[in-house]
Amino acid sequence: MTQEAIEKENKEIAKQYKELLRISYQTLSKEDKKLIRSAFDVAVDAHKDQRRKSGEAYIFHPIAVAKIVASEIGLDAVSIASALLHDVVEDTAYTLDDIERMFGETVARIVDGLTKIAHLKKDKDISQQAENFRKMLLTLHDDVRVIIIKIADRYHNMLTLDAMSEDKQVKMASETLYIYAPLAHRIGLYNIKTHLEDLSLKYTEPDVYNDIRSKIEETEEEQQAYIDNFSNIIKESLDKEGLNYEIKGRMKSIYSIRRKMKAQNVGFDEIYDKFAIRIIYKSDRQNEKFLAWKIYSIVTDHFTPNPVRLRDWITSPKSTGYEALHITVMGPSGKWVEVQIRSERMHEIAEKGYAAHFKYKHGDQKEMGIEGWLNRLQEALESANGNAVDFVEEFKLNLYSKEIFVFTPKGELKSLPKGATPLDFAFSIHTEVGMKTRGARVNGKLVPLNTELKSGDQVEIITSETAKPTQNWLNYANTARARAKIRSSLKEEKKQIGEEGKEILRRKLKSQKITLNEDVVNKMVVHFKLKTSLDLFYRVGIGSIDNQAIKDFASSYNNTFINFFRNKIRKTPIPEDVDKEEITSKYDLLVFGSEEEKLSYKLSKCCNPIPGDDVFGFISVNDGIKVHKKNCPNAIALQSNYAYRIISAKWIDSTQEEFTSEIRLTGIDNLGLVNEITKVISDDLNVNMRNLNFSTDGGTFSGTITVVVKNNSILKRLVTNLKQIEGIDKVTRI
Numbered sequence: 001m002t003q004e005a006i007e008k009e010n011k012e013i014a015k016q017y018k019e020l021l022r023i024s025y026q027t028l029s030k031e032d033k034k035l036i037r038s039a040f041d042v043a044v045d046a047h048k049d050q051r052r053k054s055g056e057a058y059i060f061h062p063i064a065v066a067k068i069v070a071s072e073i074g075l076d077a078v079s080i081a082s083a084l085l086h087d088v089v090e091d092t093a094y095t096l097d098d099i100e101r102m103f104g105e106t107v108a109r110i111v112d113g114l115t116k117i118a119h120l121k122k123d124k125d126i127s128q129q130a131e132n133f134r135k136m137l138l139t140l141h142d143d144v145r146v147i148i149i150k151i152a153d154r155y156h157n158m159l160t161l162d163a164m165s166e167d168k169q170v171k172m173a174s175e176t177l178y179i180y181a182p183l184a185h186r187i188g189l190y191n192i193k194t195h196l197e198d199l200s201l202k203y204t205e206p207d208v209y210n211d212i213r214s215k216i217e218e219t220e221e222e223q224q225a226y227i228d229n230f231s232n233i234i235k236e237s238l239d240k241e242g243l244n245y246e247i248k249g250r251m252k253s254i255y256s257i258r259r260k261m262k263a264q265n266v267g268f269d270e271i272y273d274k275f276a277i278r279i280i281y282k283s284d285r286q287n288e289k290f291l292a293w294k295i296y297s298i299v300t301d302h303f304t305p306n307p308v309r310l311r312d313w314i315t316s317p318k319s320t321g322y323e324a325l326h327i328t329v330m331g332p333s334g335k336w337v338e339v340q341i342r343s344e345r346m347h348e349i350a351e352k353g354y355a356a357h358f359k360y361k362h363g364d365q366k367e368m369g370i371e372g373w374l375n376r377l378q379e380a381l382e383s384a385n386g387n388a389v390d391f392v393e394e395f396k397l398n399l400y401s402k403e404i405f406v407f408t409p410k411g412e413l414k415s416l417p418k419g420a421t422p423l424d425f426a427f428s429i430h431t432e433v434g435m436k437t438r439g440a441r442v443n444g445k446l447v448p449l450n451t452e453l454k455s456g457d458q459v460e461i462i463t464s465e466t467a468k469p470t471q472n473w474l475n476y477a478n479t480a481r482a483r484a485k486i487r488s489s490l491k492e493e494k495k496q497i498g499e500e501g502k503e504i505l506r507r508k509l510k511s512q513k514i515t516l517n518e519d520v521v522n523k524m525v526v527h528f529k530l531k532t533s534l535d536l537f538y539r540v541g542i543g544s545i546d547n548q549a550i551k552d553f554a555s556s557y558n559n560t561f562i563n564f565f566r567n568k569i570r571k572t573p574i575p576e577d578v579d580k581e582e583i584t585s586k587y588d589l590l591v592f593g594s595e596e597e598k599l600s601y602k603l604s605k606c607c608n609p610i611p612g613d614d615v616f617g618f619i620s621v622n623d624g625i626k627v628h629k630k631n632c633p634n635a636i637a638l639q640s641n642y643a644y645r646i647i648s649a650k651w652i653d654s655t656q657e658e659f660t661s662e663i664r665l666t667g668i669d670n671l672g673l674v675n676e677i678t679k680v681i682s683d684d685l686n687v688n689m690r691n692l693n694f695s696t697d698g699g700t701f702s703g704t705i706t707v708v709v710k711n712n713s714i715l716k717r718l719v720t721n722l723k724q725i726e727g728i729d730k731v732t733r734i
Helices: 003-022 030-046 060-072 077-084 096-103 105-122 128-140 145-159 166-187 190-204 206-218 220-240 254-264 288-302 344-360 363-381 388-395 422-429 431-435 480-511 518-527 533-542 547-570 580-587 635-641 673-683 712-723
Strands: 245-251 275-281 325-330 336-343 403-407 413-417 437-442 445-447 459-463 589-592 601-603 615-620 624-629 646-652 659-668 688-697 700-709 728-733
Touching: 003 030, 003 060, 030 060, 030 077, 030 096, 060 077, 060 145, 060 190, 077 105, 077 145, 096 105, 105 145, 145 166, 145 190, 166 190, 190 206, 190 254, 190 344, 206 220, 206 254, 220 245, 220 275, 220 288, 275 288, 275 344, 288 325, 288 336, 336 344, 413 422, 422 431, 422 437, 422 459, 422 480, 431 437, 431 480, 480 533, 480 547, 518 533, 518 547, 615 635, 624 635, 624 646, 659 712, 673 688, 673 700, 673 712, 700 712, 712 728
Parallel strands: 275 336, 601 624
Antiparallel strands: 245 275, 325 336, 403 413, 437 445, 437 459, 589 646, 615 624, 615 646, 659 700, 659 728, 688 700
């Protein structure tokens, strides 16, 4: 770096330091400033040779964290000094003893706690998240400020995450969503919690984040006009009462809008409470409650309240100390609006958490305020046994997601969808573990494989070399991954038995003077009332179609054959170009590509594939898709010379596992609606209807239909088709 660049950087560092003192929420005494200055000097010296991934001097990070601690969280000088020093012991030559000698025991204890949390990053063997809990639990016994500074540290890391690689971005964002956002919520740092959630969404689901953000920006003017309109209606009445107040509008966070859209299964435009209106008033402590209810009565004089949506956090504040009066009223243009009524003191507490409480105390009382708060928070955060499992339960860390987090026997953390079972857990570790599962222990006890797991459970899978998936496993597993693996294993087994069955059948028919070909297979499928050739081969393989049954078929086939020849003399010959795929489709379905689409095709004459054979599709110039066996003599030449024209193909066994799904419909009742609905469903060849339940009430109807489908895309198509029926308002999958 040039001398000029170094000077410029030093000026910026000094400027940031001054700003840190200026924006501190607490009033800093001379001793406080002295402590912060010493911490700053040590941090600058310790990090002088370090740079961040973005290229800037490392010292900017501790200063930024200290600024968050000072202004946004509003902690004291000890916390600000600790924030400046939070990476010193971890990354530089300074030791904990040096810190204790220079800054005293409290700062050293906090820095030590932060170092404990940071150390785990180097430990690759143990899951970082599970260890995070444990380390944090240990720090709780020392000082809760450790967690608060850690939240500020994470907040700044999230703000500067762009410099990281994509996989690290997703990892850090997921961890933030799971650990740090709920922690911030629990401590009452609502502002930071909201930012952490939004920033996490930005990296875990960038498209969703950008889409919602742009829609919010598009509707900004419209929202502001609405807030102004609302304010103007009540201003006169509020002014008449001589109240000192301001009215602000607050847009809901991107993350909370996303959560609502998911929970209600609706689009952005259908979320009705995208913003809240805040009325913040000045008041002394005696009149606070009285004025809140006065404002409430003025608002409800002008706008009808929704009685079910009244929240009185003033009479009984939340455990985080949050106080406010929340009402939902029918605002202008017939829209529901949430109105939050709070005094300036309550507003500060909502923004800063407990730190705001001690602003209103004096002298010793102020000290008691901080200590009392830390002690109360300690009690709220500590769990009885102090182990990681209780910690998860206590914190309800899956507060916002349809996810659960369970531990492996080694203490690693695994995330699974809600409703997952030990079998799902086994497959999430490794397919091989899943395939060899014999049983499971949850929290040390043997449990059935279909037990629903809960957050914080410790799960151990018992495996056996002889274990293998059975049909029942499909009732025990809920995750798509596990079910797909089980199904393909069952199918593979069926296929292997089918291959053997095919050979057995070939030999047995040969002894009856019949050659196994497509025509014979099709006739046998009909004869034994089966659906597919694979079913036939499988049943021969397992012996349920025995020698006698094959002999019975052979004699009836030979008789038919003789009659056929007798008739052939009198009848015109059957043309050569019988459309084989017409015959085939009655018994087996051939699908193409990863989407498993039904396309028109022709079976190639060079290898004569039959249902159940391994095949691929070749897109020919004049003949559309030609289907070849994978071991066709021409296959290698086609695949090497025309790889871009190859399309994957497979026979779908029509007895394959199908999925049951429930669809809920609501709409306006009209004559023939049920008829319309059933027609749409029955017209779709890939959907079977199992159950139909409709009820009407005052001109509207709601109903549930249970359908059986082969895959998700079929279900999506069905939902789209149902939505197009006149009178249908909503179609959702339950």
